[in-house]
Amino acid sequence: MRFVMIPKAVHPWFDKANNGAQSAAQLLSKATGRTITVEYRAPQTADVSTQNDIIERAIATHPDGLILDLLDEKGNRSTMQEAVDEKIPMTVFDSLPPEGMDITAVGADFCEQGTLAAERLAKLIDHKGEVAIMMGVPTAPNHALRARCELKVFAKYPDIKVVATGIDNDSIETAQKQASAIMQAHPNLGGWVACDAAGPVGIGQAIRESDKVGKVKEVGLDNLSDMLQLIKDGVVDSSASSRPEMQGYWAVIAAWQKAMGQQTPKNIDTGIDIITKATLSK
Incomplete structure (x- = not known):
């Protein structure tokens, strides 16, 4: 067969x-x-x-x-x-x-995965401040569902504002470039979540390269080796992994x-x- x-x-x-x-x-x-x-x-x-x-x-x-x-x-x-x-x-x-x-x-459960990540980030930033979401491939059903559920979490907290979204199309390199540009445009950004496995790796690389480790929090997705290393290095707090x-x-x-x-x-x-x-x- x-x-x-x-x-x-x-x-x-x-x-x-x-x-x-x-x-x-x-x-x-x-x-x-x-x-x-x-x-x-x-x-x-x-x-x-x-x-x-x-x-x-x-x-x-x-x-x-x-x-x-x-x-x-x-x-x-x-x-x-x-x-x-x-x-x-x-x-x-x-x-x-x-x-x-x-x-x-x-x-x-893609909604649960996005919800867990967003709730962890909300807690890390004391439920206030500016956040951004890396959307992955917006037409992909699982990425879109995670994004909707992350937005729903942030909407519960009046002092959290989603100031930007990026689209990485499942590319680490694209995510890194978009995250760098978004952090330059929003110097007060407090944290990130993502909707795919490539996004959080690129975000973590951008946080490190921008010298914002500890200043910008990130909760990632999934268990790629680069993601695990970013967690070990203290660049990323955690990951909600499928x-x-x-x-x-x-x-x-x-x-x-x-x-x-x-x-x-x-x-x-x-x-x-x-x-x-x-x-x-x-």
Whole structure:
């Protein structure tokens, strides 16, 4: 059996998810005595048309299932409908399926993840001051949901003002440049949250390069090695992390079950970890 896994872009977070996917394929092959493979096809950048082209090429090979992380719920819908028409099962991970499509979603509770990060930042800045949000890929369902929930948290506190938002399109370099520009434009900025895994790394780099460590607080997302190092170095306070390896693993398990004709749950919640310097020292 052959599955095709298509993430948002080439990115260290998705490398972790792919590691989990390959582990699941190995386990299933061993358990069933049948070769199970996962082909990993990542767009070079977070571009919807490029991702759709990759999905269409995958559909043409008639795999036993597609495992997708959507860049744009609306922009991906028609291509996904092609898979439905070809009776190719789909599973999404780190994302939400288009409304009305009966597709299992594997991932964290994205609203909870954004809420946890925003509440931690609010506490760090004593519930007052200027904050900014790095939005990731605004059309991505999970990034957009985190952003909405972060904004909802900040709206609860009358003395917190969201003064800027950046768009990094899942690029650490873009996030670093945008964060630097925003901090120059808002010298009284007190803190940052983000909506993707690349954003908080770029923000942390910008905080360090701007000599604002300790002056500008950051609560990040996810568990990239650069993110963990920024926490260890005291540049970033903490991270509300999803579990990419687990998402990749369970996405393959769900895709395999669906390919075997089994019913699968609407959602598989892989949980959230709060990572701090203290948890990293254990």
